[in-house]
Amino acid sequence: MFDTLTYANKLKAAGVPEQQANVHAETLVAIVSENLATKEDVSNAKTALEGKIANLKTELKQDIKDVRSELTVVSKELVALGERAVTKEDLAELKVDLIKWVVGVMLAVATAQTALVFGIVKLFAS
Numbered sequence: 001m002f003d004t005l006t007y008a009n010k011l012k013a014a015g016v017p018e019q020q021a022n023v024h025a026e027t028l029v030a031i032v033s034e035n036l037a038t039k040e041d042v043s044n045a046k047t048a049l050e051g052k053i054a055n056l057k058t059e060l061k062q063d064i065k066d067v068r069s070e071l072t073v074v075s076k077e078l079v080a081l082g083e084r085a086v087t088k089e090d091l092a093e094l095k096v097d098l099i100k101w102v103v104g105v106m107l108a109v110a111t112a113q114t115a116l117v118f119g120i121v122k123l124f125a126s
Contacts, residue, residue: 004029
């Protein structure tokens with residue numbers, strides 16, 4: 001705490017008139033008490049900050065837990081997509097199977113047309 005009497009006495013000893021020394025001391029006390037934090041102010045601010053930091057830690061831990069859960073879900077989805085993914089080999093096999101099917105259908109249609117033509121010829125030939 002600021003000792004106004006000691007301060008005023010020092011000013012008087014230096015040649016400052018008593019009334020001015022007292023006004024200086026009172027003014028300085030007003031300035032100091034308005035602008036400087038006390039130990040209690042600092043302690044209260046520290047306590048408040050510690051509480052906020054504890055809350056942030058809790059929120060951060062929950063956020064990390066949530067992100068880990070989301071990553072697990074995304075990882076499972078990626079595995080599922082990988083299982084359903086089509087590779088170049090799969091496409092090549094599909095192409096071969098499709099070509100076989102198309103050729104088979106074409107042969108069947110050609111056979112049917114040939115049989116139809118022979119049937120019509122036979123019908124009109126008799």
